[in-house]
Amino acid sequence: MSKIRVLEKLLQEMPDKSEILYLLGLEYAENGNSTAAMNYFIAALKNCNEEDLKLLIVDAMSSVVKKEKAPQTDLKENSKISDIQEDKKVVKIEEYSNPKKECIEINHEFEADGEFDEDEEIVKEEEYEEAEKEELEEEFEEVEEANGNDEHLENVIDFQVFKTKREIHKFIEEREEKFTFSDIGGYEELKNILTIRIIKPLFNPSIFQKFRKRIGGGILFYGPPGCGKTFFARALAGECNLPFLAVNISDILDPYFGQSEKNLKEIFEYARFHKPCVLFFDEVDTFGYSRVKQRQESFRVLTDELLLQMDGFKSENEGILIIGATNTPWDLDMALLRQGRFDRLIFVPPPDLEARREIFRVKLMGRPVDGEINYDLLAQRTSFFSGADIENVVETAAEAIIDEILSGGKERGITTGDLLKAIEKVKPSTIEWLRIMKNYITFANEDGRFDDVAKFINKYCRHLLI
Structure with a gap:
């Protein structure tokens, strides 16, 4: 052994x-x-x-x-040669960058009376x-x-690269507030889907072992932008009581050849070391883009590395729940959506009535308001608005009031009327996404992968997209 x-x-x-x-x-x-x-x-x-x-x-x-x-040290790029002339002594100093220390090579030409104290240099190096x-x-x-x-913040590990002066890269745990489904208003149908498909199986590992099915796997959250895919990923980690490793595109991409693939590999190695955990990739389409559509070879290699790490020969992802989020699922490489990778697709629709009501409450917190805000009316008037659209409504109403006050008007707070006027100016951003998805479903959904979106369109917004 x-x-x-x-x-x-x-x-x-x-x-x-x-x-x-x-x-x-x-x-x-x-x-x-x-x-x-x-x-x-x-x-x-x-x-x-x-x-x-x-x-x-x-x-x-x-x-x-x-x-x-x-x-990896590039002697040509990192060497700085300076000539020092003093009392006919020429000393050429070449400085090489090193993660641990600065290595100084000294080529010296001394006269007869010149001396070099080697013992003193050794002592200085040991002290350094x-x-x-x-x-x-x-x-x-x-x-x-x-x-x-931060003992009360035990849920989230935000993936970051920690650099010391010697460029030692480490992953440092950053504690953040724990989120669960109770922190999300509305979305009851989506919560039930996540509970049945993901949470309950994770809390019943004996069933997985009985059917020889591994715990973990891949989940893809997709839907219009601004509808809470990232927030749902955090809440899912909180419901499962697992650490949440959030990875952004800036944590992976590197201008040097081969370094991006290495960064991606190290992220998976880090997750395997800290399993069980939730590994979340935001905007996964950026580095999981379809290789058929790609023009740059470097991004193709990065997609290959992602496929290898998710379900390769040496990939041991047992106990890691991998979640990806994207606004453009049609741009993902088809190999990413096969069994063993992102094989569970979860559609995150625009906020429902209850969710929109709660979003208005949250976005108006801390702002001056006059009278009682009619949240039910606001929610009814904002069908197909995303969370980002509702925030835009509140910002538009606040800007109108500020302009009014600066123009000599009386100082006052936001009213329901101000918000209704702002709603008329802001258009829902989800409609265009639903139109694109409707076309994709019509011509390229033979495998039924996006049937959840088709049901949503037929039930709620068929008349809008004709």
């Missing part, structure tokens, strides 16, 4: 043992898996109370970073390394302390 498997068995019995986490990190580093090694080192630091062991862990992390970054270790240790202690103070 390999050392890694033995250590992993011990870790199951003692999950908070920093010594075991440290040894696992060393083994993975020796095998060339730097991502897993750094994840174990971070976990070891968080659970470690011994100062000597912390220094060992930080030293091991620095070594991994040095090995990872050293081959020691100072870096202490600085890195302090940074991780600050992160650990910040996370420990």
Whole structure:
């Protein structure tokens, strides 16, 4: 049995043992898996109370970073050569960028009386390394302390890349407020669908094991923009009581060749290390765009990497609920929608009557109002308005009142009449999306993938889209 498997068995019995986490990190580093090694080192630091062991862990992390970054150093681009002439002594100093320290190569031409104190340089280098270790240790202690103070915020882990001065990339947990379905007004039909299709199966793992079906999988939220797809993803994580890893396109794309695919791979590695969890990709069509329509080879490779990480030969995503959100499901690569990837499509429609009523209440909070606002009337007048459209209505009404006051009018608050006037100026943005989807359903929905949208159109807005 390999050392890694033995250590992993011990870790199951003692999950908070920093010594075991440290040894696992060393083994993975020796095998060339730097991502897993750094994840174990971070976990070891968080659970470690011994100062000597912390220094060992930080030293091991620095070594991994040095090995990872050293081959990528571009000597031509990063070298700065300066000629220093003083008393007929010529010293050429070449500075090379390094994640751990600045390596200085000195080519010197000395006269007979010139001297170079090698011992002094070695002492300075050792002091520099020691100072870096202490600085890195302090940074991780600050992160650990910040996370420990927010005990009531235990639901969301927002995916970010943490950069130290030595360009060490880490994933740092940021606690945010927990959301559940109770925080969303209306949408009862959608809540029931999510409860039956996703939440109940997750709380009954024995059924999954009986039918040899893996826990987790992929879910795609699609619908008009501004209708709450991201919010529903957070609420779903809250209902399942799972950490929420939110990934934006800026966390993945990188201008350097091959780095975007590496970033995507590291995101999945991080999620596997922290499972069970919810991994959420916003605007997934950006890097999951159909390869048939793509013109740039770099984006095609990124789509290939996403397909590989979601359901490749070496992909172990058991316990990870992967959620994607998009406004343009027709642009996604067909391979992403097959079984084992985003095989469960959830249509997020425009807010229903109750949801629109609640959105008006939320958007008017903290604003001056005159009299009682008729939320029922406002909700009835805003059919097919998205949450973003309703916010635009409130902003338009507020701007009209501000202009009136600045023109010499009496200072007052927002009334129901002001909001009704604003509704006449703002048009629902979801209509155009529904028209596009209606055409797609008519000519390209042979597999019935978007039948939920077809039912919605036939039931609520068929007369609008003819």
